[in-house]
Amino acid sequence: xxxxxxxxxxxxxxxxxxxxxxxxxxxxxRYWAGxxxxxxxxxxxxxxxxxxxxxxxxxxxxxxxxxxxxxxNSMDTGRRLAKMYINEIMAGRYNKRPNTTAFPNxxxxxxxxxxxxxxxxxxxxxxxxxxxxGVAYIGVIPTEKVIGLSKYTRIVxxxxxxxxxxxxxxxxxxxxxxxxxxxxxxxxxxxxxxxCMENRGVESHSSLTQTTVVKGLFNTTHxxxxxxxxxxLQENFxx
Ligand SMILES: [Zn+2]
Numbered sequence: 001x002x003x004x005x006x007x008x009x010x011x012x013x014x015x016x017x018x019x020x021x022x023x024x025x026x027x028x029x030r031y032w033a034g035x036x037x038x039x040x041x042x043x044x045x046x047x048x049x050x051x052x053x054x055x056x057x058x059x060x061x062x063x064x065x066x067x068x069x070x071x072x073n074s075m076d077t078g079r080r081l082a083k084m085y086i087n088e089i090m091a092g093r094y095n096k097r098p099n100t101t102a103f104p105n106x107x108x109x110x111x112x113x114x115x116x117x118x119x120x121x122x123x124x125x126x127x128x129x130x131x132x133x134g135v136a137y138i139g140v141i142p143t144e145k146v147i148g149l150s151k152y153t154r155i156v157x158x159x160x161x162x163x164x165x166x167x168x169x170x171x172x173x174x175x176x177x178x179x180x181x182x183x184x185x186x187x188x189x190x191x192x193x194x195x196c197m198e199n200r201g202v203e204s205h206s207s208l209t210q211t212t213v214v215k216g217l218f219n220t221t222h223x224x225x226x227x228x229x230x231x232x233l234q235e236n237f238x239x
Pocket of ligand 1: 125126127128129130196
């Protein structure tokens with residue numbers, strides 16, 4: 001395990017998170033739970049973050065009065081949690097945007113109808129860090145470029161693997177798909193269940209939240225109807 005200490009600032013020992021936060025501050029960027037901060041991380045710093053977070057999670061477990069020195073199931077939990085947060089459930093904060101190769105969509109072979117893609121995701125609510133599991137349907141009316149089908153899923157998962165709200169996630173997916181496809185005609189519909197509703201609070205086991213964002217031509221009744229008809233066909237196919 002590497003050192004938790006990273007550098008010094010005015011005689012105060014800094015953690016790697018302090019160093020990264022300082023860079024983010026200086027750039028003026030935001031670093032909320034749903035924001036990607038990968039451009040402020042240098043190579044090898046994710047490992048240092050995991051080491052720092054391991055120590056902090058161990059402190060939390062100790063404060064919960066769990067015997068992390070003798071309970072074999074809890075001994076490595078601090079490290080498991082740290083790795084899970086940084087490499088998995090919040091990977092979309094620390095990893096760079098996936099490469100989205102775009103192919104030309106012009107001439108006689110160009111396609112200008114609607115594309116509807118389905119992508120499953122797991123996210124995390126910013127408030128309680130409970131799982132948000134669901135499906136995103138993406139509608140695109142392409143202009144001069146199309147992206148590979150797997151890229152829709154990669155973008156959705158990259159946006160989802162952060163702390164977020166479903167409404168925010170839907171907006172983020174829409175923004176990133178618009179960027180990748182260079183089309184302003186994009187629609188995103190998501191439906192998800194929330195651990196927040198199911199595992200705590202009201203403990204409702206059949207909660208389903210739906211959100212929709214439509215841009216460009218998807219604001220017309222015709223395109224919107226076609227998009228939701230396609231979703232119904234996909235839902236029937238998935239059953
Ligand atoms: Zn919550």
